[in-house]
Each structure stands twice: as structure tokens, then as C-alpha cells.
Amino acid sequence: MMTATGIPDHYRAIEVELPVNAVLHLWLKAVTPEEPGAVSLYSVNGKFGEVQASNAEENSFRIYQVFGGGTVTLAYDMAVTSLSVAYWFTPSDVLETGITVIHTNQSNEPPDLPYGYHFRPPFGWMNDPNGFGRFGGRPHLFYQHYSHGRIWNNMHWGHAVSSDYLRWRHLPVFLFPSEELTVRPDKRGGAFSGSAIARTDGPGIRVFFTEKIAERMPEQEIQLTATSTDLFSAGAAEVFLPRRPDGEGLTFDFRDPYVFRGPDGLWKMLLGSQSGTGGVVLLYQTEDNTAAAGWAYVGKLYTETRYQTSALECPCLLPMDGDYRDPATRWALIYGLMNGEDKETGRHNLTMIDIGWFDGRSFAKSFGRELDFGTDNYAFQAFVDGNTPVGIGWLGNWADTGPTVDFPSAMTLPRTLVLEGDTLLTPPIGAAESLRARMLDRTRLASGQLIELPNGAAEITFELSEAGGAFRLEFDHPDIRLAVAQHEEGLEILYGYLDRPEEPPGPRYLAKAAGARRLRVFLDYGSLEVFADGGRVAGTKRIAGFEPVRAARLVAEPGVVVNATVWSLRL
Numbered sequence: 001m002m003t004a005t006g007i008p009d010h011y012r013a014i015e016v017e018l019p020v021n022a023v024l025h026l027w028l029k030a031v032t033p034e035e036p037g038a039v040s041l042y043s044v045n046g047k048f049g050e051v052q053a054s055n056a057e058e059n060s061f062r063i064y065q066v067f068g069g070g071t072v073t074l075a076y077d078m079a080v081t082s083l084s085v086a087y088w089f090t091p092s093d094v095l096e097t098g099i100t101v102i103h104t105n106q107s108n109e110p111p112d113l114p115y116g117y118h119f120r121p122p123f124g125w126m127n128d129p130n131g132f133g134r135f136g137g138r139p140h141l142f143y144q145h146y147s148h149g150r151i152w153n154n155m156h157w158g159h160a161v162s163s164d165y166l167r168w169r170h171l172p173v174f175l176f177p178s179e180e181l182t183v184r185p186d187k188r189g190g191a192f193s194g195s196a197i198a199r200t201d202g203p204g205i206r207v208f209f210t211e212k213i214a215e216r217m218p219e220q221e222i223q224l225t226a227t228s229t230d231l232f233s234a235g236a237a238e239v240f241l242p243r244r245p246d247g248e249g250l251t252f253d254f255r256d257p258y259v260f261r262g263p264d265g266l267w268k269m270l271l272g273s274q275s276g277t278g279g280v281v282l283l284y285q286t287e288d289n290t291a292a293a294g295w296a297y298v299g300k301l302y303t304e305t306r307y308q309t310s311a312l313e314c315p316c317l318l319p320m321d322g323d324y325r326d327p328a329t330r331w332a333l334i335y336g337l338m339n340g341e342d343k344e345t346g347r348h349n350l351t352m353i354d355i356g357w358f359d360g361r362s363f364a365k366s367f368g369r370e371l372d373f374g375t376d377n378y379a380f381q382a383f384v385d386g387n388t389p390v391g392i393g394w395l396g397n398w399a400d401t402g403p404t405v406d407f408p409s410a411m412t413l414p415r416t417l418v419l420e421g422d423t424l425l426t427p428p429i430g431a432a433e434s435l436r437a438r439m440l441d442r443t444r445l446a447s448g449q450l451i452e453l454p455n456g457a458a459e460i461t462f463e464l465s466e467a468g469g470a471f472r473l474e475f476d477h478p479d480i481r482l483a484v485a486q487h488e489e490g491l492e493i494l495y496g497y498l499d500r501p502e503e504p505p506g507p508r509y510l511a512k513a514a515g516a517r518r519l520r521v522f523l524d525y526g527s528l529e530v531f532a533d534g535g536r537v538a539g540t541k542r543i544a545g546f547e548p549v550r551a552a553r554l555v556a557e558p559g560v561v562v563n564a565t566v567w568s569l570r571l
Helices: 430-435
Strands: 012-018 022-030 037-043 046-053 060-066 070-076 081-089 100-103 125-135 138-146 156-162 168-170 189-198 205-213 221-228 238-241 254-261 267-275 278-286 296-304 312-319 331-337 351-358 363-370 378-385 388-394 418-420 423-425 436-441 458-464 471-476 480-487 490-497 509-512 518-524 527-532 537-542 551-555 561-569
Touching: 012 081, 012 100, 022 037, 022 046, 022 070, 037 060, 037 081, 046 060, 070 081, 125 156, 125 205, 125 378, 125 388, 138 189, 138 388, 156 189, 189 221, 189 312, 205 254, 221 254, 254 312, 267 296, 278 312, 278 331, 296 312, 296 331, 312 378, 312 388, 331 363, 331 378, 351 378, 430 436, 458 471, 458 551, 471 518, 480 527, 490 527, 490 537, 509 537, 551 561
Parallel strands: 125 189, 189 254
Antiparallel strands: 012 070, 022 060, 022 081, 037 046, 037 070, 081 100, 125 138, 138 156, 156 168, 189 205, 205 221, 221 238, 254 267, 267 278, 267 312, 278 296, 312 331, 331 351, 351 363, 378 388, 418 423, 436 561, 458 518, 458 561, 471 480, 471 551, 480 490, 490 509, 518 527, 527 537
């Protein structure tokens, strides 16, 4: 039997209202190799289009433009076709309106987190931020992405745009793996991390990224570039750096291009790698003002030998307290310690930030520290927005996730980076105060009472009578032992599983001798972020699962807590 529009009764039907000139993006696959999968498009006048895919191992990407608009039904036979993702947008206003998702499935659908305020993908997996910058007057965020499950796989670039770094509109998937990597979900590689700059030879942006193919010899990782004139779709990618530099004893690790202007006016590029002496940051430059070609190796900018680090990942370098052309300007070098371990605390994969001077060819370090003592702020990428350095990190860590672990992907709160003399501050972006929906308490938390958090999305601020004052901020969570405490050793995030008391203790998320006086704590589904003294100390911890924190209690000796305020948050 068929419906009045001709759709067979046994087909699954998804009805959607489309404007004129809507573009559909669909990913589908065949259920078996014997028969192609197909999604048909119907209007009130019957069937008018169809997309097909013969691959039964991995979803194939298809595009269909619906010129007339109106009520459109996507229909397919579930016995022969699997549909993973479908969304639509109109190219003329997609930057203002974003995409509209009309279909996901159980394996890739986003969690239902109505009060969540951290950036999450509209479907699938997400890790490193990429191409973070302001283009066309708006902040843009690209990110490592796999559409068809909440588990890491062959990499794409997802994409979103914002006006305030907090409220994001999802845009079409921006970069795709090469064709040979889209045949099966075998985790062999894809479009890995990179950066973006505004084009100098026309409108739009130029992006730089690493393409990885695991078994490719002699180079698993090479560097590609592509341009976009419309800020939402990328043109064909071209190889601009096909091999590692000779004679440096580098491993196969050769990735994460970060492109920026140096003090001599030339385009510079950092890449992360590893040599026999430790993890390294490599420096390249080009005299090509478009940054499309002519890249020449300058040398090793930085070598890291601490913590048994393998490769350095996701390096970035940006001016902190002046114009990039001024020799007196101090710069921040940020990098992730892949596979590194702090033996004293048991923490893995720290992200570091060093402050010093960059003359275009070398970096002279003045001082440095951990960017985040909690470790779940990885692959941090930053740029200078006007005069303000702004950065964001992946709210995760490869020490407790991996290609087979399904967990709630999110980004950290965006942060500004500020130098006050020789003190580095990384507070949350100022717009974070706009998240405050309702004040929950101004007196009871400070007196030691239990404060219920109605939706788990909350900000807690409090001040101590003196720097280093002892306290314990305890949280009620159904699965996790969770607290923030200050004691004689420093400021610490305490974390463990309620149902696993027999397990040995995990890493200590400790900022030694922090001596904090003013605290600001952000809670969300799956995360805790702590900022002390305006961001002089910051710690981020992913909380396993999606359950919210239900309540908080602040324990301290009389007179230690001067004041405390609790806010419920909402986008």
C-alpha cells in the first residue's frame, strides 16, 4: 500500500517544512551490500528526488537542494537503508540561522541537557577546538568531529558561529576526510586539528589542518590548506607541507598547524612533534602573503623533556600585552603534553603555558605554569580578538577517554588571558555573567547550610577572610564523590566514584600552594570549572555521565568565609 503522496506504507517518513532553496545534508548507508540504500523526497505532488548509497559499512554524505520549498517528506525503507544524520539550511542566511537538524539516531543523538551552557556538538563526537577566531565580525569555532556516533572515529571539522562566545549556532560540517577514509569507520585518520586565518587575497578564511592516514608511508601526517569565501563551506584542500623536516630525528607525529603573524610581518606556523630529546614545537614561515605556499622550516622553537612526554600537541603562540610587531611585547606559548604524566600527582596530559619573548625565529621563556590544574582542558587554542587574547579548550583528556569510550563531549568555558606584571590570569570570558538566570542564595551557603541546585547548572562565588583559608565545598552527586577544597597543600578538586571504594585513589587534581582567597565555581552537566583570584589559578574536571550535581555545602571554620553567592545558570 501507498499513502496519497505515493510513499509506501512500510517506509519510515520524516516530514519537514522547508523554505525556498533549502539545502539538505544527509548521511546514509545500505543495510546490506546486496541492495543500495536510498532516501526519497516527496511533496504533495509525489516523489521528486532521491539520494542513494551502496556502502554498507560507513555512511555516505549526500547533498540535495530543494528549490521550491514547502512540506517535504524524507522516506526510506528501514530494511535496506540506515539514515544517520539529516539537516537543512539556506545558504543565503545560514550564518544567521544555522542548520536545522531533522534526524539523528540513538548512536549519535545529543544528550537532552535543557540547562546546559557549555558548547556541545549537535550530534556525534567532538574533541579539539580548531580554527578558533573572529571572521566576518563573529567568533567562529571549528572542532574535531565524527557525526555517526558519540565515539571517536575518522575526523571531520564541525563548525559553529556566535556573537558572544557562549550562544552558538551550529553550521554545516566544514571539512571531510579524504575519500579513501570515508569507506569504513576504521579510525584510520581524517581531517585533524589546525587553525584558520582571514584571507589576505579575498573574502573569507584560509584553514590549515593535518591529514592523517595511519598506514601511509613514509608520512602518516601531512599538512593541507583550504579556503572558504562564504565562511561555511570549504573548497578543495591542497597539500602545502608533504613531509617532516629532514635531519631532526622526528617521529611520525607531525601535526596541528597553528598559523599567525610574526613580529617581522611574516606568516609563521607551529607544528607539534617528537624527537629523541623530547616533545618539540616546530617553527615554519613563509614570505607568501596569502600563506598558501612557500613554507620553509626555521627550526625547533621549543623542546619539552618533563613528564616523559611523547609528542607536543596543539601548540599556539600569541602576543599577550602589546602589538605583535613590538619587540617588547610578551608572548604566550601554549602546548599539550601528549602521554605525559606528573608522577607526583598522577595527572596525565597536562596543558602548559609559557610566557616570554618571540622575535620571529626563537622564543625566550620568562616563566610558565600549568594552564589548568584539573587537566580536562586540553588542546587549548587561543587568538587575539581585538586587543584581548581569548581561548577555549576541549573539556576532556585522553587519559580517561579514547576511541571506544562514549562520553558527553563539551568545550570549556571560553577564557581570556591576561598578564598583570608577571602574573598570568585566565578568567572566564566576561560574557559568562550573562548566564546568571536567578540568584539562589546569598546567606545560607556561607553559614554552612545545604543549598539545593534545581537543575545542576550553577555558579558559586565566595570570598575568604584571608588568602589560603581552609574550606571544603562539597557537592551532592548521585554517582561521584566531588568537592573543591583548600588545605595546607593547596587548592584541590576531589573526585572519585561512590560505588568503587575499593579502587586505588586516582590522580590528585592539585594546585600546590595556591593560596586562593576569591573563588568562582561553575557546575554543568558533566563538568566542574574552578577559577581562583580572577583566574590566577584555574582547574577543570569532567564529571562522568550526564547526571547533574544536586546540592552544595560549604564547610569552613567560623569567620573563614566572608560571603558566598549561588546562581542558577541558563543560556
